[in-house]
Amino acid sequence: xxxxxxxxxxxxISTVLITVEPEESAQARPPRALCPKGFGVGHSLGRPKDxxxxxxxxxxxxxxxxEAPRLGEVVVREYR
Amino acid sequence: MAEKPLELSRYxxxxxxxxxxxxxxxxxLVTTASVRAKDQRPFQVDGDTSYRVIEGFLPTHSLTYDxxxxxxxxxxxxxxxxxxxxxxxxxxxxxxxxGLTEKHFSMGFSQAxxxxxxxxxxxxxxxxxxxxxxxxxxxxx
Numbered sequence: 001x002x003x004x005x006x007x008x009x010x011x012x013i014s015t016v017l018i019t020v021e022p023e024e025s026a027q028a029r030p031p032r033a034l035c036p037k038g039f040g041v042g043h044s045l046g047r048p049k050d051x052x053x054x055x056x057x058x059x060x061x062x063x064x065x066x067e068a069p070r071l072g073e074v075v076v077r078e079y080r
Numbered sequence: 081m082a083e084k085p086l087e088l089s090r091y092x093x094x095x096x097x098x099x100x101x102x103x104x105x106x107x108x109l110v111t112t113a114s115v116r117a118k119d120q121r122p123f124q125v126d127g128d129t130s131y132r133v134i135e136g137f138l139p140t141h142s143l144t145y146d147x148x149x150x151x152x153x154x155x156x157x158x159x160x161x162x163x164x165x166x167x168x169x170x171x172x173x174x175x176x177x178x179g180l181t182e183k184h185f186s187m188g189f190s191q192a193x194x195x196x197x198x199x200x201x202x203x204x205x206x207x208x209x210x211x212x213x214x215x216x217x218x219x220x221x
Contacts, residue, residue, distance in 0.1 A: 031096070041151060055167050059171065
């Protein structure tokens with residue numbers, strides 16, 4: 001997944017990844033990445049039919065585009 | 081004799097500064113969760129290096145996925161768990177983002193890493209580049 005992200009970033013497009021495998025993703029050095037803590041594979045955006053939570057995670061991920069670079073880092077945040 | 085083009089070291093991190101406002105930005109969604117339109121060719125679940133282009137106007141009920149590698153409890157109820165297209169559309173309606181691109185992209189599961197790296201991923205990145213989104217959001221399974 002990070003390989004895809006890096007390739008797109010290399011074409012001159014800003015990218016952000018939502019990952020639930022933070023260690024694996026960090027090893028591959030993503031330009032920007034958010035990990036919603038505690039959610040497993042298949043649940044990247046949190047719980048089903050919880051639009052408010054899904055939008056919060058999405059807004060936080062897109063918000064990383066506006067923040068100071070944290071290259072190669074996976075930003076881990078907790079959600080309820 | 082020409083040298084082979086240099087490749088980006090895995091220690092190097094590509095970085096494109098984001099200089100627009102989110103509320104003016106067209107966002108493209110790229111997933112590796114094997115999502116596709118129901119009328120598109122299914123992904124082979126034991127390994128598939130192809131990708132699907134998903135038209136942006138398609139409603140969620142016309143999308144599906146082909147996978148045996150991640151937990152489906154969430155996605156069977158709500159595809160937005162891995163492909164948050166409805167939520168992005170809502171963020172656009174709320175004016176938080178400018179909008180969505182006319183196309184999104186989806187890859188399947190594959191362990192053919194060399195083919196992915198040398199063929200699939202460059203082709204996908206070029207196709208994303210052609211529609212010039214202001215930013216790309218990527219989701220895994």
